[in-house]
Amino acid sequence: MKKEILKSKKLYCVLSALIVFGFAACKKEHSNLVGGTGAPVITSVATAGKSKTDTLVTTVTTYDANGVATTVIDSNKTHNSVIPFDSTTTEGKKQNQYVIKGKNLGSVTGVSFNGVSAYFNPALVSDNTIIVSIPQNIPTGASVSNKLVVTTLHGSASFNFTVLTPPPTISKVSDYSFTAGSQITLSGVSFATVTSVGLKGSTATATIVSQVDTQMVIKMPTAAISRANLVFTYASGTATSTQEFIDLDNSYQIFVNNNYENGWFDNSWAHPSGISTTTSHSGTSSIEAFYPAGGWQVEGMADWNTPGKFAYNADYKYFTFWVKGGTVNHTLVLVGDQMVGGYGQVQNANAYAAQLISVPAKVWTFYKIPLGAPSSTNPNLLNFWANGTPAQQLGFFLQGQSGDVDEAIYFDEMAFVK
Structure with missing residues (x-):
């Protein structure tokens, strides 16, 4: 009996020890924390990798029936790979990956840039390195701390690190054409740190009316250019827009600032074609081209007077305008008295590509x-x-009507541009 009691006590002790060990093991596995117990230290930050393009040299040797060797060398193949790139830096770009180096980093619980947390994969952590990507939502600019902070179970470490502001990028504009004093709204990203907006090839600068990170309103200047991209000066340097903007003040105007220009006037067939205050893209008026139901006709404008009679000039590179569609989608044919087919009913099938104008319903294009x-x-x-x-x-021919309805189509900011 005494032996059985002793065996039971020993078994109880063993089970107790196993249970305690099991809890400890579970806790260790759950936390996935490793490394030194001292305060964390950041010594440097490096880029995580780079893409390398190599030229592959392939040598192929063949032997004929007599044992004579023929060697062919092919060096035209390329190979892309990602290789380690230990380039230390104190600056980083959003959505790029970096290696934080130091010691006592294994028990990391948080990484932040400028006070905003960044996700890290515990599998990419050692006691000397943390691999982390800079999130898109990290704030940038002069008003932020420019600090990288690593927090562990045993303290935190701070490191001077600047997250670069991405270049201002336009995704949408309210207008591609402007006159001096007109306003354009730019939508996109990274407008908050912009300090000036210039015109490429000109010393003129626009006035910033308002700005947040996703939108900016600018007032356009007087400039001696026909076309220009915008040049932004911002927190991390300068950037040029991919979009080109048209200075109507330096263009040959057909209809600008609510009226016909340079001797042009309404030359329509159907009422109420002509200047209309019903809608406009810029200002208060536009050209209305009215097409009665069932009609095959041209609506447009003419210039029989001085100082008009628009002569050919090789300096003119583009014809630009805004058009607003009617009740349904249409395709117009752009016609002119000196164009192939003349000023008349050039059917869609007989028009060439540059003449065909697709007009979505009810929106400005x-x-x-x-x-x-x-x-x-x-x-x-x-x-x-x-x-x-x-x-x-100059006019626009509409070949019939979809649904056989009266249709009104509007035009604005029409010009020939150098």
Whole structure:
């Protein structure tokens, strides 16, 4: 009996020890924390990797029936790979990956840039390194701390590290055309730190009316240019927009600032075509082209007077305008008295590519059509002076009606641009 009691006590002790060990093991596995117990130290930050393109040299040797060898060397193949790149840095870009180096980092519980937490994968942590990506939502600019902070079970470490502001990038604009004093709204990212907006190729600068990170309103300057990209000066340098903007003040205007210009006037067939205050893209008025139900007709404008009679000039590169569709989608044919087919009913099947104008219903659409020389046969270039110069008529032909309804289509900011 005494032996059985002793065995039971020993078994109880063994089970107790196993249970305690089991809890400890579970706790260790759950926390996934390793490393030194001292305060963390950050010694440097490095880029995580880079892409390398190598030229592969392939040597192939073959032997014929007599044992004579033929060797062919091919060095035209390329191979892309990611290789370690230990480039220390004190600056980083959003959504790029970096290696934090130091000691006592294994029990890391948090990594932050400028006070905002960044996700890290515990599998990419050692006691001397942490691999982390900089999130998109990290704040940047002069008002932030520019600090990288690593927190562990045994303290925290701070390191001077600047997250670079991404270049301002435009995704949408309210207008591609402007006159001095007009305002344009830019939508996109990274506008908050912009300090100035210039025009490429000009000393003129726009006035910043308002700005947040995702949107900026600018007032356009007087400039001596025809077309220009915007140049942003921001927290991390300068950046140039991919979008090009048209200075209507330095263009040959057909309809700008709520009125016909340079002697052009309404040359429509149907009432109420002409200047309309019903809608506009910029200002208070636009050109209305009215197409009655069932009609096959041209609505447009002409210039029979001085100082008009628009002569060919090779300096003009684009014909630009905004158009607002009617009740349904349409395709118009752009026609002119000196164009192939003349000013008349050029059917869609007989028009070339640059003449065909797709007009979505009820929205404003911008067109920037490249111009060709009189001798050009490129279908993507608008040959406005194909039959001679000067040109005196410009219009849009609508081939029938979808649904057989009256249709009104509007045009604004119409010009020829150098």
